[in-house]
Amino acid sequence: xxxxxxxxxxxxxxxxxxxxxxxxxxxxxxxxxxxxxxxxxxxxxxxxxxxxxxxxxxxxxxxxxxxxxxxxxxxxxxxxxxxxxxxxxxxxxxxxxxxxxxxxxx
Numbered sequence: 001x002x003x004x005x006x007x008x009x010x011x012x013x014x015x016x017x018x019x020x021x022x023x024x025x026x027x028x029x030x031x032x033x034x035x036x037x038x039x040x041x042x043x044x045x046x047x048x049x050x051x052x053x054x055x056x057x058x059x060x061x062x063x064x065x066x067x068x069x070x071x072x073x074x075x076x077x078x079x080x081x082x083x084x085x086x087x088x089x090x091x092x093x094x095x096x097x098x099x100x101x102x103x104x105x106x
């Protein structure tokens with residue numbers, strides 16, 4: 001099933017900006033995680049973006065419990081792809097799931 005919304009958690013605003021750009025390009029509505037919990041049904045397929053802290057994608061566990069995550073984007077200061085294995089382990093991503101890593105600071 002295709003995602004029907006973009007959901008994000010942002011600390012400094014860069015992840016929110018990326019979510020807004022993605023929503024604009026896809027035509028999907030964009031919600032903060034708190035807004036999504038108020039407006040989207042349990043199990044809604046979404047694209048989730050969260051900021052990285054010590055390899056953990058902030059908000060991921062909470063979003064994964066509530067929504068059907070079709071894609072995971074991790075926004076952090078490392079070079080794109082440099083933290084994929086660390087992020088996979090730190091977040092206990094299922095199977096062969098790989099996050100998309102986006103460098104923060106548009």
